[in-house]
Structure formats: C-alpha cells, structure tokens
Amino acid sequence: MLINVPETVVADGLRGMAAAHPELTVDVENRLVLRRDAPVAGKVGLVSGGGSGHEPLHAGFVGPGMLSAACPGEIFTSPVPDQMVKAAAAVDSGAGVLFVVKNYTGDVLNFDMAAELAEEEGVRVARVLVDDDVAVTDSTFTAGRRGTGATLFVEKIAGALADEGASLERVEAVARQVNASARSFGVALSAVTTPAKGSPTFDLPSGELELGIGIHGEPGRERRPMMTSGEIADFAVHAVLEDLRPSGPVLVLVNGMGATPLLELYGFNAEVRRVLSERGVPVARTLVGNYVTSLDMAGCSVTVCQVDEELLRLWDAPVQTPALRWGR
C-alpha cells in the first residue's frame, strides 16, 4: 500500500486533496470537504458522506452542480454526527439541507442523530436513503438493501436541481425518485485489503468470483468459477432488470471497484449494452470508470437508472467537481 501509517490514511488523503484542489475548502482537522462558495444564497445544501475507501465518492463529487459538502469517515467506517452537523451549518443558506445517506446502519444512525442536532441549531434537514443494490437484503452492515452506485446519480441530479434554486421539498422528492428508479449489482474478482488489516479482508481464490459483492467486500449471492465479461454482464443486468423494469431510457454506470483496468471496464460496458439491447432497454447516457470503489478490490458493478426528460436534463446540467466535470 502507498501509505505512511494506517492511522493517517484519511488525513493524508485530505491533505493531498487540499493541495490538488484549491477550488475546494478542505478542512483536514474536522474532516470536511466543502464547496468554496458555500453557503450559496437561496440554495439548498447537499451533504453526503460515509466511510473512506470508496473514492472519488463522496469528496470527489463536491462542487458546483453536485454536493455542497462531504464528510469522510475512517476507512469503511461511518463519519460521526459532529462532522455532519458542521457540514450542514457550513452549507445552509437558510433554504435547508438534504442529507444523502447510503443505507449502512452506522451511516443511517449517525446522519439521523446529526439531523436532529442540526434541526436544534435551526437548520432544516431532509434525508434521502440510497438503497439500490439488488444483490442481497440485510447484509453485514445493512438492514435492507445496500447503497452503492445509485449514490452518484442521486448526488448529481439532486445537486443540479439544488443549484437551480429548487426548494428542499422538491430536491428531496427528486432525490427519492432517482433512488427509486435505480438498481445496482456488483461483482468481485479479488478481495479488498484495508490499510489497518494489511491483508485481504476475505478469502477469494484466484480463478473464482463473487456475484453480488458489497462495496466493503460484504458477501454477495454466490461464488462461481471465473466467468467471461459477457456472462457477468448477463447475470448482473438480468439481476437488475428482475427488480427494475424500465419503460423508457436509462442512465448506465459501469463502475470499477478500484483495481480493474479501464480497458476491461469499457469491454464490460460493451457487454452490458448488448444485454440491455437484447432486453429492449434504450440507453440515454453511459458513464464508465472508477467512481464508487472499494480500495484495491478488482471487480465492477453496473447501475441502471430510469430517467424522464427532467431527470435527463438534470443529469446533463453542468457539473464542476474533481471526479465529474462537464458543461459550462
């Protein structure tokens, strides 16, 4: 691992973000990454966060058109309510704050507590839970479905709407719509190694893969001998479409877990597109890359999100963050 000591991995990463991104406010001591222009007058603030190790999620999505602030926790560990309360206070212009919370028990509890504390300080807070992973219900760190790739769609689309000056109620409603319209399925080709442990956190023999893996290496549906990219796409897209039956165009995220080469992710995208085409699902936009990762895990996930004209317009709206940038 390219680290100093496990204890400083998150702080070191934030110091490096601060050096690379003068357009952001990076508060290393308080573990906060903020839009430099926060709070933006009259606009809803969008705050997310979660365990570190999934970069660029969430800090890499802070900036105009997406998140107002991100709260990074320790590796695979929820941030604490104090970070979230500070973030809410820093980004609230009086229009209120939406918390985007991936469905892991620690995150849910801490964001709930932070919402209460922030409300006591006079900040109006709404919350959207992201739970898009169809692989399993009730996992290692989760009651219900896990939150994974759809987080990117929720943060991008709700962020664009917030930047247009929509009300907190409207931003919350659209964030919920995006989550309800999105499903994901992930696959691991290798285990993940955390800095603290220094060795793989689970055992996945070479030549096998785990279907339905979580972004912390939580168990999925089953182990199998290695499958081809096409077979994995068949399995993953069918799992997604068992649960979501899109009646119109979709956004597709072909996401790398961290260690799978971009060339292979593009190859996987060709297979995902083939399966969607066979199932009659039109694709409006596709994003391929490492966006919701699990440190050095090899593997991928696919997220499909049905969109109407309004959601597609918000997806296409300009965004200026370290990891997603277009328009303007």
Next chain:
Amino acid sequence: MLINVPETVVADGLRGMAAAHPELTVDVENRLVLRRDAPVAGKVGLVSGGGSGHEPLHAGFVGPGMLSAACPGEIFTSPVPDQMVKAAAAVDSGAGVLFVVKNYTGDVLNFDMAAELAEEEGVRVARVLVDDDVAVTDSTFTAGRRGTGATLFVEKIAGALADEGASLERVEAVARQVNASARSFGVALSAVTTPAKGSPTFDLPSGELELGIGIHGEPGRERRPMMTSGEIADFAVHAVLEDLRPSGPVLVLVNGMGATPLLELYGFNAEVRRVLSERGVPVARTLVGNYVTSLDMAGCSVTVCQVDEELLRLWDAPVQTPALRWGR
C-alpha cells in the same frame, strides 16, 4: 480479469468506448478513435497511439482541446503504421499532422514509417518524441529514456495550441518544449498481469517495491523493502529534480498505475507537495488520478513539468475528452 478472451480485449474495449462516447468516432475494425468533427478546417491534427493497457491514455484523451485521433495497439504492443496513416489522413485539414510518440522502439519505428507513408499521400507530418522517465536509460523496449506521464502534458498543451489554429511548426515546437520541460519517475508495488499471460509478468514479492518501474513493468533502478508514501515521494521527486531544476512554477501529475486506490494517490500527493515545497518549487496546477496506467499494476508515478505563462494558459484551456474535461 474482466474479459471475454485475451484475443478480443482491445476490440471489446473499443466497442464499449463507442457505446459510452457517441461524441467520438470509434472505428473498431481499423482500431481508430477520432474526434467526430475531424478534420477541423485550418487546424493541425494531433495523432498519438501506443500499446493498449495504459488507459485512459491515449483514446481517453481524444476530443476538442487535446488529441484528434488515437491508434490503440494490442496490449503493450505498438499499433501498426496502417492505423497511423489512416488516422493522419482522417484528421488532416491541409494544415498538417503532429505525431506524439512515446519513446519505445516499436512505436518509434512504426510512427516513422507511417510518417513517410502519410507524406507520400500528401499529408505534412511532424513528430515529437516523449522521453521523460528519468529512472533508467536504455530499457527493455527503449533506447534512451522511456515516455510516460509527460505524454499527457504534451497532448493537452499541444492540443490546445492546435485548436487555436497555430501552425504545424509552432505546435511541434511547443510539444518539444513541454517534453523538454518534463520529467517522471514511477514505482511499482505489485506486478502487472496481462490478459495473454494471465499471471504476473514479473515477480515482485509482497512487502517489496520496485523504484523506477516502467509502464510495462520494465525493470527500474532497484528493489527495496516497502517504503512509506513519504519516503517514496522523497526518492521520486529527488530523482526528478536531479535532472530538472525548475526555475519557475510547475505542473504536477500524481499518476496511479491502475490498482492503487485514489485515496492513497491523494495521500501521496500530499507528500509530493511537501518535498517540492522543501525544494522551493512552486506548484501551479496538480492532477491526481489514474491517467497513464499499466493494467492492474499497483503503484504510482510523479511527473513534474515546468511551465511559463503561455504553457500554463494552454494547460488551463478548455478540454473535452472522456478522461480530461474542463472549461467551456
């Protein structure tokens, strides 16, 4: 690996790029990725290429403000002259074409032959050789220094200048200036596995690292027991500054080799910034991420490029490619 069969990895990747990027022309059969608006009237065309396995380099850098075309070869294997000639013909508006060539013997020979053939077809061709890697001279596939991270700076800055309508002579001169002003040094924390071999191409025991690695896993300067991120930054930046003594501000690329988590790359950037600061080198811009990769190799490289006001202006100019986007 997330592949179908080793023989189709490059074609599968191109099919997936075509599906994800309708704004590009992807010719899977001829192995070409082109700006959709090529040739652009009155403007110099910029063509690069090289072995696949380094994505997003080069195809991910095709678009307004950067490359006009990329020619992907097989994994770690030079593209053939026929691809380069076709690319030159497709992007030449009459203003000529600049070939950006990383210094590997196969690439150099093939781009030279392609330049001759293209000239015979009436295309004016100039060539810039990128040889920024200070780790070793005369390596496995190279006479002289290897071309690595500086390629990104050359392609971005020369691409911006070409888009402004500068002459072929001027674009070539600035491309040479960028290469002459840039130095790189890379480190491997694990070996690389190619699809054809299916197992690591060299032996790097866990707990050791290789200082001065090439982007195909070519040997570097020495093996050592694992070092901290700070120690690696000291070694790499000192190696770069032994050869380049910047008298003004620099661009910094902290590049991942493929499998090193983004969080760790940001942490490494903090250490790189510390060392540059200790050496009195002011940093104008920093880019952190996986840009010039070596499939699934863990590790990183640092590239430093001295810039004057004009080069910095061209670096900041708008760019719209799959992997680099800002402005406009």
